Amino acid sequence: MKRAFSALFLVATLSGCATSWVVDSDVKSFSSLTTVPPGATYRFERLPSQQADPAGQESLEAMAAAALEEVGLRRDDTRPQYSAQIGARVTAGLSPWADPWLFDGPWGYGYGGGYGYARRGFGGGWYGGSAFMPPAANPWYEREVSIVLREAGSNRVVYETRARNDGPYNASAAILPVMFRAALQGFPNPPQGERRVNIELAAARK
Numbered sequence: 001m002k003r004a005f006s007a008l009f010l011v012a013t014l015s016g017c018a019t020s021w022v023v024d025s026d027v028k029s030f031s032s033l034t035t036v037p038p039g040a041t042y043r044f045e046r047l048p049s050q051q052a053d054p055a056g057q058e059s060l061e062a063m064a065a066a067a068l069e070e071v072g073l074r075r076d077d078t079r080p081q082y083s084a085q086i087g088a089r090v091t092a093g094l095s096p097w098a099d100p101w102l103f104d105g106p107w108g109y110g111y112g113g114g115y116g117y118a119r120r121g122f123g124g125g126w127y128g129g130s131a132f133m134p135p136a137a138n139p140w141y142e143r144e145v146s147i148v149l150r151e152a153g154s155n156r157v158v159y160e161t162r163a164r165n166d167g168p169y170n171a172s173a174a175i176l177p178v179m180f181r182a183a184l185q186g187f188p189n190p191p192q193g194e195r196r197v198n199i200e201l202a203a204a205r206k
Contacts, residue, residue, distance in 0.1 A: 022198045023175055025182035029161035029190035036188050041076035042068065042149070045083045060088055060176070064147060067180035071187040082158070085148045086180075090172050095138035142166045145179045159188065163197070174201060 044064075050057045064086045065075055073082070143166065149159035163183035165175060182197035 020200050020202045023165060023178040023182070023201050025163040025165045025179050025197045025199075026194055027161065027163045027182050027185060027190075027197045028194045029159070029183070029186065031159045031188055031190055033158050033188035036072060037081070038072065039074055040072065040082065041074050041080045042082040042084045043075065043077045043080040043152075045085045045150075047085070050087075060086055063177040064145075064180045066177060067184050068147075070181065071184050080152050083150045083152055083155075085150070086146065088145045088176055089143065090176075091142045092170075093140050093142065095140040095168060138168065139170065140166065140168055141170060141172070143172065143175060143179060145176060145183055147180070147183055161187075161190070 044061050046057060064084070068075070068084065073084075142164070144162060144164050146162045147159070148157060150157050161183045163179045165179055169175075178199050178201055182199055185195075185197045
């Protein structure tokens with residue numbers, strides 16, 4: 001009930017007057033770092049699948065770069081101390097609170113994903129949206145972002161983190177940058193185990 005109420009509240013917020021709302025991310029991080037030198041540098045590394053979509057990957061890297069800068073890491077493609085591999089996934093599906101009788105039956109679309117959707121994996125940038133979603137459907141979006149830091153010399157992984165978020169709002173361009181910030185919460189010494197990270201996001205007036 002709490003999540004359902006929050007979903008309705010967020011939809012109302014985005015369509016109403018200017019205010020703010022909270023992006024809640026479930027974050028899990030692993031680190032072998034104790035400290036990071038001031039002004040530490042990094043460069044982005046791309047998988048072959050990410051190189052096939054340079055525009056999409058550049059957009060993601062810009063989001064991640066802002067979050068990395070907040071924790072004291074500076075991009076330097078010529079003399080990096082670390083390499084950063086990032087990824088994101090956005091999947092569109094049917095809301096878990098949708099009425100199964102509304103989409104089931106001989107005239108419906110089938111409950112639990114009886115319509116097409118598009119998705120991309122961690123290694124291939126990000127994309128979201130339904131291919132054939134009926135107007136009356138209640139969409140639901142699941143998002144994940146990841147960051148892996150390696151020592152430039154040894155290629156040893158020194159930091160790995162992922163953040164997950166889901167909800168009814170199709171606003172990935174605004175939400176993904178916040179998720180990267182959430183994924184780096186506590187860097188370089190994050191809490192152990194999965195945790196909930198809430199970050200307030202301002203909603204623009206329509």
